Amino acid sequence: xxxxxxxxxxxxxxxxxxxxxLVSSFIGPLVIYLVKKDxxxxxxxxxxxxxxxxxSVLIYAVVAGLSVLLLIGFVLLPALGVFVFVxxxxxxxxxxxxxxxxxxxxIRFIS
Numbered sequence: 001x002x003x004x005x006x007x008x009x010x011x012x013x014x015x016x017x018x019x020x021x022l023v024s025s026f027i028g029p030l031v032i033y034l035v036k037k038d039x040x041x042x043x044x045x046x047x048x049x050x051x052x053x054x055x056s057v058l059i060y061a062v063v064a065g066l067s068v069l070l071l072i073g074f075v076l077l078p079a080l081g082v083f084v085f086v087x088x089x090x091x092x093x094x095x096x097x098x099x100x101x102x103x104x105x106x107i108r109f110i111s
Contacts, residue, residue: 005098006040006042006043006098010040010042010043011042011095011096011097011098012096013032013036013040013043014042014043014046014047014095014096015092015093015095015096016028016032017029017032017033017043017046017047017050017095018046018050018088018091018092018095018101019088019092020032021050021054021088022085022088025054026050026051026054026055029047029050029051029054030047030051032047033047033048033051042098042100045100046091046095046100046101048110049091049100049101049102049103049106050091050103051109051110052103052106052107052108052109052110053087053091053103053106055107055109055110056103056105056106056107056109057080057084059107060080060105061077061080063076064076064077064080065077087103087104091103
C-alpha cells in the first residue's frame with residue numbers, strides 16, 4: 001500500500017503497465033516493475049498485479065486451448081479474450097484514478 005497519494009506520473013506509469021499488455025504481453029509490465037519497484041510503491045504494486053494476472057491468464061489459455069479437443073474451448077478461448085480485454089481497461093482506469101486495482105481470478109505468483 002502506498003504511503004501517500006500517487007503523483008500524476010505514477011498514475012500514468014501504473015496505467016501504462018496495464019495498457020501495454022495489449023501490445024507487449026508481460027514484457028512491458030515486467031520492465032516497468034523492474035525499473036520502478038523501488039522508486040514507487042504504487043507503480044510497483046500495479047505492475048506486479050499485471051504480471052500476476054497475465055501469468056494466470058497464460059495458464060487459463062493453455063487449459064482453454066486444450067479444452068478445444070472437448071469442443072468447450074471454442075467458447076472458452078473467445079470468452080477469455082473478452083474478459084482479459086475488459087478487466088485490463090478497468091485496471092488502467094482505476095490506476096489512472098490512483099486506486100489499487102486487483103484483477104479477478106488472479107493467482108498471485110509474485111508477492
